[in-house]
Amino acid sequence: MSWGRHIAPGQDNRKLPEVQVVISPLHPTRNSPCLAVLQALEDGLKRADADPSVKAVTICGENGKFSAGADIRGFSSPNKQGLGLGPIVSLIERSEKPVVAAIEGIALGGGLEVTLGCHYRIAHVQARMGLPEVTIGLLPGAEGTQRLPRLIGVPAALDIITTGRHISASEALKLGLVDEVVEENTVEAAIRLANRLIGQPLGHRRLSLKPVPKLPNMEAFLTEALVKVKKRAQGCLAPELCFQAIKAATEQPFADGVRKERELFNILLTSGQAKALQYAFFAERAVEKWTTPSGASWKTASPQPIRKAAVIGLGTMGRGIVTSLVKAKIPVVALEQDLEYLNTGRKAVMLLLEREAMKMEQGGQTLDFNNPARLQFAVDFDVLRDVDLVIEAVFENMALKKEIFNKLSRICKPEAFLCTNTSALNIDEIASVTSRPQQVIGTHFFSPAHVMRLLEIIYGRHTSPTTIATAMQLAKVMKKVGVVVGNCFGFVGNRMMFPYVQQAVFLLEEGSRPEDVDQVLEDFGFKIGPFRMSDLAGLDVGWRSRKDQGLTGPTLAPGTSARQRHGYRYSPLPDLLCEKGRFGQKTGKGWYQYEKAGGRTAKPDPWIHSFLSEYRDTHQIKTRFIDQEEILERCLFTLINEGFDILAEGIASGPEHLDVVYINGYGWPKHRGGPMFYASTVGLPNILAKLQKYSEIHPDVPQLRPSAFLKKLVAMGNPPLNDWMSYLHRQSNKL
Ligand SMILES: CCC/C=C/C(=O)SCCNC(=O)CCNC(=O)[C@H](O)C(C)(C)COP(=O)([O-])OP(=O)([O-])OC[C@H]1O[C@@H](n2cnc3c(N)ncnc32)[C@H](O)[C@@H]1OP(=O)([O-])[O-]
Structure with missing residues (x-):
């Protein structure tokens, strides 16, 4: 090769790299490889700059993967490694020698931001790119919110940054995010391009010097975009702050935009939401490593191929x-x-x-x-x-x-x-x-x-x-x-859902309306409250199951009290609705009314309001005002309480399992990390105290009685979530 020396890690066989730099390994360890990587990148760039025999620089990753971005665990470590990346991206951009990024495999987060500092970008046809920081509660804080809109325009940058979606090389080429897509060896293609660029002016390739492409109606576009971003975010902070950072790029010079980006990044970094989302990222990977109480494990079991x-x-x-x-x-x-x-x-x-x-x-x-x-x-x-x-x-x-x-x-x-x-x-x-x-x-x-x-x-x-x-x-x-x-009635998800829905119905008996309960839980971040959910799924499904269990219907023993089963509190409200043919959306009426059978827009139904007040009169229940706090605590804490029982019984091997089930199957807001993570943020002593209080008021509801495992963890001093399971079989002398 004739073009001089360049930065190219892991390419020893080509006898080219005299300066070796790895941007970020795909499997970062828990130590601080990021700091080492950043340092090596900075040193390499400085050496290349100072060495007159180096005419151009190529940056690539190791083992066919450009970079998965900063080590996510680093954001919760005390030295917050990864935050020094912005100045290095600027350093790359300022280089007087052409710098070409060779993107193979993936370039995500800080990895893609590094490429935005480069003067040219070449991607392999199979490569994927993205700025997924929003999905872990952050924003692209290495000047990415300021450079990307300058490169591909505001609408595309907004889409990529606020959704965090990965894009293919062909889409990246269409958007102008990369200059070339190759099917052959990307590093060699980058070296060839770098060779051609030697001596050519670079000013027009420095994104920080470029204006953000104008839109004829930027203000109106941004107003509309913010509404969409907020609607999709459902209480998650990061998408809106990503939006604010991009908006700053449209209004302020580059340096001021970068200052704004940093300010917003710090707000997110210290928000509980980022911690919850990062926990969810690792929880999803932790559940892949399954074990069972009998000792079976992912480590020793091999899957069989499924060909048909x-x-x-x-x-x-x-x-x-x-x-x-x-x-x-x-x-x-x-x-x-x-x-x-x-x-x-x-x-x-x-x-x-x-x-x-x-x-x-x-x-x-x-x-x-x-x-x-x-x-x-x-x-x-x-x-x-x-x-x-x-x-x-x-x-x-x-x-x-x-x-x-x-x-x-x-x-x-x-x-x-x-x-x-x-x-x-x-x-x-x-x-x-x-x-x-x-x-x-x-x-x-x-x-x-x-x-x-x-x-x-x-x-x-x-x-x-x-x-x-x-x-x-x-x-x-x-x-x-x-x-x-493990195998138990309702498994994990539905078993935890039963007490949640049960409390929601009890709240109606005591004075709430379906829309009050739904609103509180939707404000918490659930995609849909329990009554809207029940209307969507069909009330007849639960009715059939209760009939099979002999809780209602013809097999119910004559003389059974309307509001009691087996000595515990029972609400016949859902059964009564079904008896009236109100199965939810499919019949146009359920806990709400709909425009027609099969309609989807739920409207509060005055019929339900008067039905509930007649029901309370019939059963001599005194209607009372129930505040948002009680609605939230009774619904969520009973669900969490059941979760502790599930853990104690060995039905799931850790709290992450319950959280992954709830985030992916039950619309639990991811930015609250799942019910068990949420419990750890509320504090187990607080949950226990509230359950004890409600249980005293409602002694006929066993689901409100605190789980023995919860009590034990509180007695053990409220240990952090990842230590919970180690306390399962330990003795507590405070119990
Ligand atoms: C100012 C600062 C600006 C910069 C901000 C950022 O860059 S923010 C970052 C922006 N970047 C992102 O958000 C990208 C996040 N990562 C991903 O989306 C996917 O991991 C993937 C697409 C890279 C690979 O998918 P795949 O299905 O092929 O594989 P897999 O998912 O199973 O992962 C394999 C192993 O690697 C681990 N690990 C991976 N990445 C990271 C990481 N960044 N960190 C730590 N660990 C990471 C993962 O936990 C797993 O570990 P395990 O369980 O084996 O111990």
Whole structure:
């Protein structure tokens, strides 16, 4: 090579790099590699600048990956490493020698900001880029909010910075974020370009010197954009502060914009939200490392390949599951009980797939689903003989599920895995009718299954580690977050949801209106409050389950008190609504009224208000004003209390599991880190004191009685969340 020397780490075989710099490793350790990396980058640049034989510089990453950005753990370390990156980006930009970034793999966060200091950027066709700081509660604080709008304009910069989405190399090229996309060796292409640039003027390539491209209606555009950003943020601070930083770029000179960016960054850094979001980032990765109380673990279990899968039942859940499998490129057979159901299901699946294909096309991807080798519809169980895995997604009915599993056990090849999509039924009972209980597992999908990320993976008494590992691998391939949990009624998610919804209904009995309760929980950050949720899901679902449990309906013993079951408080309100045909959105009436059956806009319903007051009169309940604090505490603290019981019983192996379930399956606001993280921020002694208070007022509600594990943790001095599980079996002499 003839162009002189450059900075190129990890390219020893090319005999080029005399100055070696690694920008940031993909797997940062907990120490402070960032400081070392920054120092090395700064030293390398200074040496290149001082050395007259160096004519141009190339910056690349190690092992085919440019950089995943700053070490996220560093933001909560005392020296806040990573914050010195801005001046280094400026140093790169000021270089009198051309600097070219060679982007391979990923360039995210601080990594992409480094490239914005470079004079040119070349990306490999497979590379992905983005500024995901917003997703961990921050903003691109290395001058990225000031440089990106200057490079690609305000609308595109706003989109990328406030959503944190990753973009492909082809989109980056279209936007002007990179100058060239190559299919060959990116570093060599960058070196070639650097060679051509030697001696050419660089002023016009220094982004800090460029104006932000004007829009004819910048003010109106920004006003409208802020409304959208706030709406999407649902109480999360970072998107709005990202917006403010970009707005500063449109109004102020570069240096002032950078000062504003720093000020906003510090607000975010010290906000509890950033801590919660960063906890959520690591929690999601921690649950991949599953273990069970019997000692099975991700470390020793190996997943089996799934070359062909089947889905039984093409109702709402089955359709979404088929769609997810097709998107994951797993050939799938979709089975229904007869041709009529099959045709309805087929139409619905094809519609979903067409919509998904359209969405994917916008991102430059294709979805092949019109090929019988990829997707086959059938009514005959015989077609299941060669599949590696079956997901049964029929109606929640134990007898029906057992019948199907018995059949599957006889028809499927011996090594095939049998999964049941259930939200509460006993996995062991389902497995008991098969000859291979070790290959039976629960896979609880969330509706709509092709959209929702959560997959609760429930192992039974006999489920083998290989089966768990295979289900986890399937979740990953389907781009879902698999969380391994034990077998109990409602598993983790629904079990914690029961007391939450129960409290919401009790609050109606005592004086609240559905819209009051929903508002408080939506203000907290839930995407949707419990009554809007119940209307959306359909009140009849819970009604059917309560009838099966003998809590209501014809099997209820005559003379049972209306508001008591088994000696505890019970509210018949949801049953009464169902008896009146108010099933929620599907019937146009539920806890709210809708414009029509199937309508989606919930309006407070005066009928419900008078129904509630008549109900209170009938049962001689004195209506009282219930403040927001009580609504929030009673709903959330009972949910958290159940979480402590779940941990104590070994149903989940750590609080992160519960948090990941709630964030990904139940609309819990991510910027509050999940219910157990939230509990740790409120303080366990506070939660305990409030539960004790409410439990004294409502002694007939066992869900308000504080969990023994919660009490123990408080007695042990309120340890930090990541130490909780180590206290499970320790003795406390204060109890
Ligand atoms: C003023 C300052 C300005 C700069 C701000 C920033 O740059 S903010 C940062 C902006 N950047 C981001 O927000 C990017 C965040 N990262 C990602 O989005 C993804 O990790 C990925 C797309 C890079 C790779 O996805 P994938 O599915 O291939 O792999 P995976 O996700 O399983 O990760 C593998 C392992 O690496 C770990 N780890 C990864 N990145 C970081 C990190 N930055 N830090 C720490 N750790 C990190 C991860 O925890 C896991 O560890 P484990 O469990 O093995 O011990």
